[in-house]
Amino acid sequence: MQSKELVIFNTLSKKKEVFKPINFPNVGMYVCGPTVYGSAHLGHARPAITFDLLFRLLKHLDYKVRYVRNITDVGHLENDADEGEDKIAKKARLEQLEPMEIVQYYTEEYHDAMRMLNVQSPSIEPRASAHIMEQMDIVDEIIKNGFAYETNGSVYFDVEKYNEKYKTYGKLSGRILDDLLSNTRKLDGQDEKKNSFDFALWKKASPEHIMRWKSKWSDGFPGWHLECTAMSTKYLGETFDIHGGGMDLLFPHHECEIAQSTATIGKEAVKYWVHNNMITINGQKMGKSLGNFITLTELFTGTHKILERAYSPMTIRFFILQAQYRSTLDFSNEALQAADKGLQRLMTAISTLPKLKTSDATSFNLDELEKKCYDAILDDLNSPILISQLFEAVRIINSIEAGKDTISKSDLERFEKLISTFVYDILGLQNEASSSSSNEAYAKAIDLLLTIRMEAKANKDFATSDKIRNELTQMGFEIKDKKDGFDWTLKS
RNA sequence: GGUCUCUUGGCCGAGUGGCUAGGCACCGGUCUGCAAAACCGUCUACUCCAGUUCGAAUCUGGAAGAGACCUCCA
Secondary structure: OOOOOOEEEEOOOOEEEEOOOOEOOEEEEEEOOOEOOOOOEHHHHHHHHHHHHHHHHHHHOOOEEEEEEOEEOOOOEOOHHHOOOEHHHHHHHHHOOOHHHHHHHHHHHHHHHHHHOOOOOOOEOOEHHHHHHHHHHHHHHHHHOOOEEEEOOEEEEOHHHHHHHHOOOOOOOOOOHHHHHHHHHHHOOOOOOOOOOOEEEEEEOOOOOOOOEOOOOOOEEEOOOHHHHHHHHHHHOOOEEEEEEEHHHHHHHHHHHHHHHHHHHOOOOEEEEEEEOOEEEOOEEOOOOOOOOOEHHHHHHOOOOOOOOOOOHHHHHHHHHOOOOOOOEEEOHHHHHHHHHHHHHHHHHHHHHHHOOOEOOOOOOHHHHHHHHHHHHHEOOOHHHHHHHHHHHHHHHHHHHOOOOOOEHHHHHHHHHHHHHHHHHHOOOOOOOOOOHHHHHHHHHHHHHHHHHHHHHHOOOHHHHHHHHHHHHHHOEEEEEEOOEEEEEEOO
16 A cells, blocks of 8 residues: 555645655554643544544555654643743633642543544654643753753743754744844843743742642652643654644644753654645634634534534534645534535435445546546545545546446445545545434334335325425435335434 | 745636636526436636736736745645
8 A cells, every 4th residue: 555655745844755664564643632721623623633634545555654643731821921820820810710620521532523523643642731841851951952051940042043053943834033133122021031932841830830740850740842842753763754733833832842952862853744724714714812713612503693504523524624624714694504515415425335236337537537536646645636536536426326337246346445445544534324223123113104105106106295295304314216116314 | 133935817727929628606508297317508707016928817027905835844
């Protein structure tokens, strides 16, 4: 399978590059996970699904992947002027809870949402709070290497000094140090730092700050960007293949990560930086701080004022996959409903696939379809093109069912395998209709009603047959008459 | 203010120097007792201006509009 070449856009080079792992066939991938101080929202779903897609694809290509996605449970600083109050501590005070209680609650909520979205668990999901020692070690190392200084119990990264040696600060986000200097100096209220763009590696905790750890510098907490460096190094090694996250983390977060790890090990840790774009709502970024976000629970239940109805997790997943991960994706009820309809059509066709009648020959080009599917997904995860090819498959399936195209027995097996690989394994879609035993009984009851309807039709008793169909339709069923029977689905 | 990105049909969203994206919606037809589904077909595009080119929605320059980052953020 590794004859197939994956091309991925590297933010570092701003080009598409052929993916070649450092230690073939192993792949190390680190993705910035959620800060668990609030509910998971639509924005969180995007990187989770994007990198789930990449994770699934790499595994399909037979790479041995270790996927690390952290849980940030040590709050990052709220802002510079806020005297070190961190997000989780603040929320805890508001709700009169222990910080770890908040963390527990939102972590579970996040996990539940991810499970519903059929996002596979990463190989390792480390917590920042469990890696304080490792973070302190890195601070030590950076001080030893001369790229950090201590002021009043806090330790700061010396960006200027770092840049003198490595000259790479800003390379990821396209920033120039002098510009940053002239930009941010006017906002500078921080006398502890040599330069405004220096960032904290260790921060002394103010008295009201309840999340704190003892260290040689002070009772405090690790800096904003340190946990990813510590945990990626610990689980993936000094250098690893892929580091992912949202585009909004590019600066300063990922830029600082590069500086930290380079200052620690003397070389760059990450080979491919991959960033997903944002989800917008009415053309504006959806975000916690903007207060215009929709939580995943609200989406699944339809309980947000701008939602016309509930949208199932698979609809959300499909909606996100219908855009390429580097494009912004605009949310609207209309767009989600279109995604929902399209997904249902896709799933309906897939369920008829195994029931197709086979012929001696196949009247369409299955090889070409397969090639187009691979070409699409291997070209920087172009899921929308892949999906358009899957709709071509839908057209073919329906056409075979209608007797206008034919398929041989062996090709049908291949076709089923192909669809299952791309739809279930790689895109991670799933059929939401479950088939528990209680569902089976109810399905039989519907079948019974429709059998009675067939009999009524045969007797030209259209009053009865229409009554059954109309009432079932009203309950949300979709009744399809076939040449020799019927079919039905329950619309979500 | 600095850096960068985007602008595609009713909506979402791909793509490309010349050849259909796709989905949803709409319209017409086939099928049906009537529908639904399915199938077939049609229609609506590439923000504007100038340039390069045999040819540009695709390249270059300019304008307008929108957005992102520069502060925690997926």
